[in-house]
Amino acid sequence: MIRPRSRKAFAAALLVTALAISAGAQAAPGTAGQAAGTAAARRKAQVAVAALGSRDELVESILESELGAMLDREGVEVLGRIELRAEGRAPEPPSEQRITMLLGGLDAKGADIIVAAFYLSRESELTFQFVLFDPEVDVVVGGTVSRARKGLAAFANIQSSVAELEPSIERYVEGAYRVEARTGFVERIVVEGARDGSRVVILDRDYGTVSGGRLVVPYTQFAIGATVPIAVSKDGYHSRSLSVTLDEQQETVVVPPLRRETRIDLGARWSLGQAAGLGFGSRFHIQPDTLFVGLEAYRYLEADSFDNRIVRHYDIGASVGRYVGFPYSSFFRVHLSVGIGMIVTDVEGIPGREYTDYYLALGDPTAELRFGRLSVFARPDIRYALGLGYNLLGRQWIRTPYGLPPITIGARMSL
């Protein structure tokens, strides 16, 4: 008996009662088959209804009465309702593992089966997850997931959602311990390969995060052969989207591991044309692995200073650059950058007369090979000296007497 707790619940209960009478009339022709089942052993069930987010008493009342009516039709005796609390985590349908944990801890009070209904009321949408649980062996033996709109149509939607569970109840009553999935639908989807904490969205529905290297997707009715988009995301990593065709009842989807977003990298470089030296640099990525600003410093000696004054060059530059042409996931990438810099040349023993060559970096087309967080790169240093102040190079393109610009090779580590 449903005890209305409010005026709205009372109205719903009246509606449930009216529809239950109607359903009973429709179910009458089938009672002979059920009688055969119940003659052997009338099964007993406990009903559990739990909100995954905020509670909605009207929804709970409808669910409880509809489940009760459906079980009654199938000849299952409802012993009562078990209190179940499922909130406390992210408002999302629980995984099979969590369902087992939640329902396995309940006292079934002699019931053969627990019929649990989890619901999530969110904005204008209701999400239901029905579970058929055997408390004897703590196993989920069936279930469905469905969605419905809130409002006046809620009752009809809940009724049809409960009806989707009815075939599972029928099979259970007929003696099949394990409920077979309906032919033509995917029974189970496991997502593997993504990093722990990665969020998985199939179609437009968030199915939670990967834990322990896998995510068992709460049952959703996908037809075998359907192609669905899967998006995997995690803070600090590049999101990945892929389309997967669900070919098996037991489908395992392996997604490539997400690549870390580069925010800061550090690098070392060496330049042909500035051979007796070494440089270091760092880049801050305004848009990870796409748009960056960089600072570089290079120090080198004149290689032919054995019996003369030692000449030291200090090359300092700042640039802004962008990767072009290849996605961040590509093994080979290219970036261009422009910037400014200066090379201070200090001749030992000549204080106060350092040469300073200011220059513009105009392009610096850089080819890059990526090995995880490490990348190696090569580029011609295309720079134009401005010939300002006490300088050495004058106003011209910077290149060696052999006609080549300095060629830089180096490596970077993404932090």
Place this chain on the structure above:
Amino acid sequence: MKKLQALALVAAFGLASCDFLKTTPFPGYIDRTDISLDLSDRIEAIAGGESQIGYDLQTVTADGRSPRLLLLVEPPSTDKSGAFDYKGKLLVLDEDLVLRGQAGVASSIDYFSKPYSYTHDGSNILAGYTVLTQEGESTLSPPDPPKLGSPHGLEGCAFSDGANTYLFSIPSGKYTAFELSYRTYFEATWGIGGDEDPKPIIPAAARPSPGVQNYQNLGYQLMGLHYNADEDETTFVFSEPTEKRILAVRVTRAAAISGNPLLGYAGSWPVPASAWPIRIEADRPKVAICGNGLFLARRDGWMEFYPWTETGPLALSGETVRIAGDRALERPYAFLDEGPGEDAYMYRFDPASKILTRYKEWWR
């Protein structure tokens, strides 16, 4: 580990031995930087706020006289009405970059130009149309500076043997020539010598017919000359545009003015490429000459020194010294090398900073 060590050794050896790896965009003379002089205030006083200033840098030497470094500063010499109004000044410095004086031309229609040379009348310096003291002052004698006649070009060269000042140049208005204009000055009055016959560069029989296509460009250019007072020998340096090379010849002073073809003294005629393999692939390089060799500042950035025999018949001797030089064409360079036992320097003026720098020799 051993492989790694071997690899490092090979890399170090390669780096130390390979010019290609050692080369930088910077000139190879920086490690010889010696002293410098900031002339920005003085040039500001000469040129005011003008930015289009022309510069030239020359050294003048003569036996028994202190070398002088001449820096020509030439602001634009056309006034607003378009009239010629020469504003150039010549800064006279000694070899240690001590400024000795600053000279202007005697009249507004004169200007400084080559040839630059010590003169026969004591310790004065000829600078184109103007005669200056070693301290950069205009001389009162002669009252009128020597005016070069119309046959003489402006890119001439001069030397003095104490009795005369000898001028050689490509005839006026020509890019190349088969003969040199010639003039001598003598005595304190700058009298003009009687012989003004052109001096042929090559034998008359070797000259192409004037009707030949491109005849005007088939000749020679006079790049410089050097006089050795001890041996009374003069070394002429020519460029030969048709052969894209530079060649030189050394003759006695008497032979130089004799009227015999100068390159006829080069040993064999025509002069084989093997004797003067100094190729010029792009335009005319800057050339400077001293008693023991030839400097080339090439436009592709290389600087070279070709050592040659110091006296007697001229021939290249020893290995060419080559360093990364300067591709900034606006910087003038000058060289001073008076032979073994004497200090040798290279001078460089930077128009951007207006700093004059002396470098110790990189070619010895």
